[in-house]
Amino acid sequence: MKKIQxxxxxxxxxxxxxxxxxxETSMKAFHKNCLEKNLKLTPLRLKVFxxxxxxxxxxxxxxxxxMLSKEGFSSTPPIAYRVLDFLIEQGFAHKIERFNAFxxxxxxxxxxxxxxxxxxxxxxxxxxCEKDSRLKLDKKSLSEFQIEESxxxxxxxxKSCNQLETIKC
Amino acid sequence: MKKIQxxxxxxxxxxxxxxxxxxETSMKAFHKNCLEKNLKLTPLRLKVFxxxxxxxxxxxxxxxxxMLSKEGFSSTPPIAYRVLDFLIEQGFAHKIERFNAFxxxxxxxxxxxxxxxxxxxxxxxxxxCEKDSRLKLDKKSLSEFQIEESxxxxxxxxKSCNQLETIKC
DNA sequence: AAATTAATGTTATAATATAACATTGACTTA
DNA sequence: TAAGTCAATGTTATATTATAACATTAATTT
Numbered sequence: 001m002k003k004i005q006x007x008x009x010x011x012x013x014x015x016x017x018x019x020x021x022x023x024e025t026s027m028k029a030f031h032k033n034c035l036e037k038n039l040k041l042t043p044l045r046l047k048v049f050x051x052x053x054x055x056x057x058x059x060x061x062x063x064x065x066x067m068l069s070k071e072g073f074s075s076t077p078p079i080a081y082r083v084l085d086f087l088i089e090q091g092f093a094h095k096i097e098r099f100n101a102f103x104x105x106x107x108x109x110x111x112x113x114x115x116x117x118x119x120x121x122x123x124x125x126x127x128x129c130e131k132d133s134r135l136k137l138d139k140k141s142l143s144e145f146q147i148e149e150s151x152x153x154x155x156x157x158x159k160s161c162n163q164l165e166t167i168k169c
Numbered sequence: 170m171k172k173i174q175x176x177x178x179x180x181x182x183x184x185x186x187x188x189x190x191x192x193e194t195s196m197k198a199f200h201k202n203c204l205e206k207n208l209k210l211t212p213l214r215l216k217v218f219x220x221x222x223x224x225x226x227x228x229x230x231x232x233x234x235x236m237l238s239k240e241g242f243s244s245t246p247p248i249a250y251r252v253l254d255f256l257i258e259q260g261f262a263h264k265i266e267r268f269n270a271f272x273x274x275x276x277x278x279x280x281x282x283x284x285x286x287x288x289x290x291x292x293x294x295x296x297x298c299e300k301d302s303r304l305k306l307d308k309k310s311l312s313e314f315q316i317e318e319s320x321x322x323x324x325x326x327x328k329s330c331n332q333l334e335t336i337k338c
Numbered sequence: 339a340a341a342t343t344a345a346t347g348t349t350a351t352a353a354t355a356t357a358a359c360a361t362t363g364a365c366t367t368a
Numbered sequence: 369t370a371a372g373t374c375a376a377t378g379t380t381a382t383a384t385t386a387t388a389a390c391a392t393t394a395a396t397t398t
Contacts, residue, residue, distance in 0.1 A: 011313040074378055097266040098320050100354060117314050132307040141301055144180040144328045145286050151267050151322040159313045243347055269385060
C-alpha cells in the first residue's frame with residue numbers, strides 16, 4: 001500500500017488525485033521524523049506545516065501569517081519566518097526562490113536540494129527526486145567547483161493546463 | 170584571438186585573469202547587439218551594464234542605485250529596475266534569484282536560462298553555457314511538463330577559495 | 339512644427355525579510 | 369519541588385527588495 005504511493009510520479013501533483021492520502025502520508029512522516037530526531041512538534045509548527053500541505057502550491061510568508069491570524073495564532077512576520085526556517089533546516093519544507101514562496105517537502109527527513117517543476121498557469125509545484133532529475137556538468141566544472149547546494153526551478157505549463165488550453169482553442 | 174577568448178572555460182571567472190578583455194568583449198557585444206536590434210543604447214543603460222560588468226559578482230538593485238547616485242545619475246528605485254528589466258528582457262543580464270542580485274550575461278544576444286555557479290566565499294559567479302550544463306529529466310516528466318524557463322543556481326566553493334582554505338589549515 | 343512614443347524622473351507605497359529584545363513555557367538538576 | 373536554563377514564541381521596530389502611478393523630457397515620426 002505504502003509502496004504504491006511512493007512509486008507514483010511527481011506529475012500526479014498537477015492532476016486530480018487523492019490528496020487526503022498525500023496529506024496524511026506527509027503528516028505521518030513529519031510526526032515520525034520529529035519524534036526520531038527529538039524535535040519539538042509545537043502547535044505552531046504543526047499548523048504551518050499543515051498550511052504548506054494544503055495543496056501542491058507554494059505560499060508566501062505573509063499568506064501564512066494571514067492564515068495563522070485567522071486561526072487565532074500570533075502573526076507577526078518573525079512568527080512565520082522562524083517556523084519556516086525550522087522546517088527548511090530540518091528538511092520538511094523548501095523555499096521556491098523564483099517566487100519567494102514556500103512548500104512542504106515531498107521527501108522529508110534531511111536537508112537536500114531538489115528540482116521543482118512549477119506550472120505558471122495553475123501554480124502547482126512538483127518536487128522531483130534525484131532519480132528523475134540530474135544536472136550534468138562537464139568534467140572541468142565539476143573539478144573546479146565544490147557544489148554545496150543548488151536551486152533548480154523549472155517553470156512551464158503542466159499537462160493538465162496544456163490540455164485545457166488545447167480544448168479551448 | 171577572439172576564438173581563444175570564447176573557448177576559455179567559465180571557471181576563469183573565479184581566477185585571476187585579464188578582466189579588461191572580458192569587459193571589452195562584453196561591451197563590444199552589447200553595442201553590436203543594440204545596433205543590430207535597433208535598441209536604444211542610452212547613457213543610463215550603458216552605465217548600468219558597465220556596473221554589472223565590473224567584476225564577476227552579482228550586485229543588488231540598491232547597490233546599483235548607490236553607484237548611479239555617485240556618478241550623478243538619478244537614482245530612485247524604478248531607475249534601476251527599469252534598466253535591469255530592459256537588460257534582462259534583451260538577454261544582456263540575468264537575475265540570480267537566490268540572492269536577489271543581477272549580473273551581466275556572458276552569452277548575450279537572446280533570452281535564455283543559463284546555469285550559474287556561485288562561490289559563497291568570494292561571491293563570484295560563472296555562467297555556464299548549455300554545452301557544459303545539462304539538466305536531464307526523466308522521460309515521463311518531460312512528456313508531462315512543457316518547460317519554458319529554468320532557474321539553475323549552484324552554490325558552493327570555487328577552486329581558488331578552496332585552495333586558500335587548504336593553505337590556511 | 340505638431341503629434342506620437344519611448345525613456346527617464348518622481349512620489350508613494352507594496353511586498354519580503356530580519357534584528358533585537360521581552361516573555362513564556364518546558365526541561366533539567368540541585 | 370524550586371531555581372536555573374534553554375528553546376520557543378511574542379512584540380516592536382526597521383531593513384531590504386520591488387512596483388504602481390503619474391509627470392516630464394527627449395527622440396522619432398508625420
